[in-house]
Amino acid sequence: MRNKIILSVISFLVIVAASTYPCRAEFTIHASTPMKVVVIGYSGLDQQTIFEGMLTTYRTALVDTSYEGLALLVFENGQQYPLILGEQPFALNIQDPATKPTFTWSPENVYFYTLLTGGSPGKKQHDFADLMIEAKQLLSSTGTIHTVDELQTMKEKVHAFVRSHYHDLSRSDMIRRLIAQYFMMHEYVDYHAPGAPATDIRMRYQKAIMDGVQSWFEILKPHIPQGEILNYCVSLYYDRSMVTLAYKIMENFSDVAYCPGDERPIPAFPPSLTLRDRNGNQAALQELSGKKVVTFVSDDCPVSKVAAVVTARSLPPGTTLIVVPLQTLSEKHLALQRMVSGVKMKFVDDYKWRKENVQEGMKLPRFIQVDAQRPVERAE
Numbered sequence: 109m110r111n112k113i114i115l116s117v118i119s120f121l122v123i124v125a126a127s128t129y130p131c132r133a134e135f136t137i138h139a140s141t142p143m144k145v146v147v148i149g150y151s152g153l154d155q156q157t158i159f160e161g162m163l164t165t166y167r168t169a170l171v172d173t174s175y176e177g178l179a180l181l182v183f184e185n186g187q188q189y190p191l192i193l194g195e196q197p198f199a200l201n202i203q204d205p206a207t208k209p210t211f212t213w214s215p216e217n218v219y220f221y222t223l224l225t226g227g228s229p230g231k232k233q234h235d236f237a238d239l240m241i242e243a244k245q246l247l248s249s250t251g252t253i254h255t256v257d258e259l260q261t262m263k264e265k266v267h268a269f270v271r272s273h274y275h276d277l278s279r280s281d282m283i284r285r286l287i288a289q290y291f292m293m294h295e296y297v298d299y300h301a302p303g304a305p306a307t308d309i310r311m312r313y314q315k316a317i318m319d320g321v322q323s324w325f326e327i328l329k330p331h332i333p334q335g336e337i338l339n340y341c342v343s344l345y346y347d348r349s350m351v352t353l354a355y356k357i358m359e360n361f362s363d364v365a366y367c368p369g370d371e372r373p374i375p376a377f378p379p380s381l382t383l384r385d386r387n388g389n390q391a392a393l394q395e396l397s398g399k400k401v402v403t404f405v406s407d408d409c410p411v412s413k414v415a416a417v418v419t420a421r422s423l424p425p426g427t428t429l430i431v432v433p434l435q436t437l438s439e440k441h442l443a444l445q446r447m448v449s450g451v452k453m454k455f456v457d458d459y460k461w462r463k464e465n466v467q468e469g470m471k472l473p474r475f476i477q478v479d480a481q482r483p484v485e486r487a488e
Contacts, residue, residue: 133193134172139163140203144184149175177279196283216349243282259297273452334364343410354414367409367472375465386445398426400478406434415473420448428452
């Protein structure tokens with residue numbers, strides 16, 4: 109009797125421990141040649157880095173993560189391969205970026221890749237892998253539409269699929285891909301109506317885009333904040349240099365067209381602060397003549413970059429737009445200058461000043477005006 113009680117207590121403790129600590133999706137990576145890789149996981153519209161490092165032929169990389177779902181193995185040259193992380197540990201074997209990886213002790217990934225390559229693994233064995241294939245097939249089917257009616261039918265199909273399978277789809281890049289393709293479908297359709305003026309095509313197209321954004325607000329409302337949804341929709345057009353349409357989306361949903369954060373005090377901009385342009389030419393702040401407007405941008409806030417471009421295009425001659433990135437200045441920030449013409453744009457590339465005065469967590473978009481003779485003032 110006493111032994112039974114002890115066994116019951118032990119069983120209870122095991123159950124409590126299992127419910128208290130999350131499962132670990134441990135796996136190892138074996139590489140045939142030295143290479144740099146990143147493994148990315150997803151949560152709704154967010155993505156996270158699960159592993160990043162240089163692989164070597166003589167050392168196995170052990171990845172211990174609580175993430176379970178579809179991840180992407182990304183090579184330095186951009187080549188990508190999907191892999192499914194679950195409760196069971198497995199080995200990921202990499203030969204080179206041009207060769208698909210192989211798996212040891214992972215029947216689900218073997219099953220998944222058999223389906224991806226058109227093979228027939230027999231009866232259905234893994235629900236999550238099957239759902240990823242179903243999502244991929246849905247994405248492929250969207251390329252066949254040509255009419256407004258076909259577009260509407262496909263949009264409803266995508267909505268229903270995401271609504272029914274959100275929990276599992278959110279643990280993959282499929283939410284992002286389905287929304288991106290949802291908006292791309294609008295470009296496959298002829299919006300012209302007999303007898304209507306040419307301008308009607310653009311208006312109908314833009315209305316369909318706005319209606320689409322609103323529909324995703326409603327479908328994803330239980331899971332994702334509207335501001336996050338809007339930023340992703342805006343990014344789909346900004347990343348294709350369709351800034352005008354991206355800004356129209358922001359205007360139409362202005363109440364959520366921002367990235368949350370606090371209203372931090374305006375930092376001091378010393379006259380000697382070093383600035384640079386996209387070509388690497390440097391100048392001190394005090395060397396710039398005329399009116400100067402400062403904007404803050406972040407890689408994680410597409411609306412801040414759209415607002416920067418639209419503001420730059422509207423500035424009067426002789427005005428300089430000074431861009432302050434919240435992250436280390438990169439080509440992504442410098443690309444802003446390609447989207448404007450005839451406007452002077454400078455970038456803050458002073459790491460020490462930025463580290464002391466600019467941190468993540470600032471509410472964006474944000475613009476201020478710098479007076480050449482006086483401290484910083486808020487822009488009107």
